[in-house]
Amino acid sequence: xxxxxxxxxxxxxxxxxxxxxxxxxxxxxSENYLVLTAENGFEAMKLLQxxxxxxxxxxxxxxxxxxxxxxxxxxxxxxxxxxxxxxITAAADxxxxxxxxxxxxxxEKPFDLEVLLKTIKRYEKK
Ligand SMILES: [Mg+2]
Numbered sequence: 001x002x003x004x005x006x007x008x009x010x011x012x013x014x015x016x017x018x019x020x021x022x023x024x025x026x027x028x029x030s031e032n033y034l035v036l037t038a039e040n041g042f043e044a045m046k047l048l049q050x051x052x053x054x055x056x057x058x059x060x061x062x063x064x065x066x067x068x069x070x071x072x073x074x075x076x077x078x079x080x081x082x083x084x085x086x087x088i089t090a091a092a093d094x095x096x097x098x099x100x101x102x103x104x105x106x107x108e109k110p111f112d113l114e115v116l117l118k119t120i121k122r123y124e125k126k
């Protein structure tokens with residue numbers, strides 16, 4: 001028997017479409033992740049002041065108030081590369097979008113949850 005506590009990996013999802021946000025949250029919780037959510041970049045920056053750095057950030061690009069591009073600039077300025085970012089986007093140029101904001105990867109919408117999970121496991125902080 002191992003008494004060592006199992007430390008859950010922490011994922012921050014930033015997504016303005018609530019159905020997508022909660023689908024992802026439920027799925028990742030079922031995979032034993034601790035999930036934080038924000039509906040735009042501004043809300044995410046505020047949350048990060050108290051939550052500590054997540055092991056990975058899933059970032060939508062088109063959002064009101066503060067979009068994914070604006071969030072990435074502010075996050076990198078304040079926190080450097082402390083959390084890897086993975087872009088979630090329906091755009092055909094997902095790879096370019098990811099590179100533009102120094103994200104480590106991308107997942108295309110509509111997602112295949114297994115592909116999403118593989119991508120998270122590949123890039124999450126070890
Ligand atoms: Mg959006």
